[in-house]
């Protein structure tokens with residue numbers, strides 16, 4: 001591993017110091033514009049809050065910080081496959097990069113006071129995923145949050161990649177929110193063997209909801225006390241998820257907190273998966289604010 005990057009806005013810390021649950025190395029970013037916490041494992045943003053605004057991300061009070069286990073909350077990046085691996089369902093859900101250590105390759109302050117962190121991850125190809133690939137994940141942290149993904153297929157043949165930023169948003173009560181921006185779109189219902197339906201009106205969360213919108217619009221709005229808006233570039237899939245009380249009771253890191261968040265995830269999965277030729281690069285971006 002390369003040497004740690006030192007700047008006046010990054011503190012190298014860990015989950016023991018910040019959450020009293022030792023286990024993972026964390027970066028604490030503090031600037032006049034915002035505060036963020038990022039796990040080196042998965043380059044996973046755990047917290048983001050612009051100064052004088054409400055938190056943008058939900059981190060479960062029951063989150064576990066164990067190396068090799070995904071942390072419940074923030075923005076885990078699911079890649080190189082999203083959800084259950086369709087070729088071999090015994091493989092871990094949501095790919096492999098969310099439980100691997102990423103490198104902080106660069107960190108700098110931009111004009112205007114935003115800071116930019118660049119994380120990289122190289123996969124050499126193994127039994128989990130044969131193709132080698134390289135990911136660059138850039139976070140711009142300011143009054144809003146901007147994420148950029150650059151994925152390079154290092155294989156000598158074409159490879160399919162599916163992925164998503166699996167964002168957990170905080171809400172007062174998931175049963176009282178609406179997600180706008182998916183009206184009339186078709187979705188695959190993951191609670192009904194991926195059967196296809198059409199979204200009538202705005203999306204609500206009366207119980208378990210697990211929907212995959214392909215070819216989805218670029219803007220969504222989460223209507224909660226202080227609305228959250230998302231704008232994506234080249235993210236054609238939106239996945240919406242809340243487990244509902246019954247399923248949440250079986251998730252040790254969610255439990256009774258299931259009403260406090262909604263996942264509105266952006267990426268390219270199912271029919272929108274990226275087919276990358278040998279050496280091909282693809283990019284996508286997501287901006288979130290409230």
Ligand SMILES: O=P(O)(O)OC[C@H]1O[C@H](O)[C@H](O)[C@@H](O)[C@@H]1O
Pocket residue numbers: 070083093094166190210211239240241263265
């Ligand atoms: O528990 P995880 O592996 O983090 O997955 C959490 C959820 O992620 C996505 O939203 C999927 O559509 C859901 O089916 C899944 O349950």
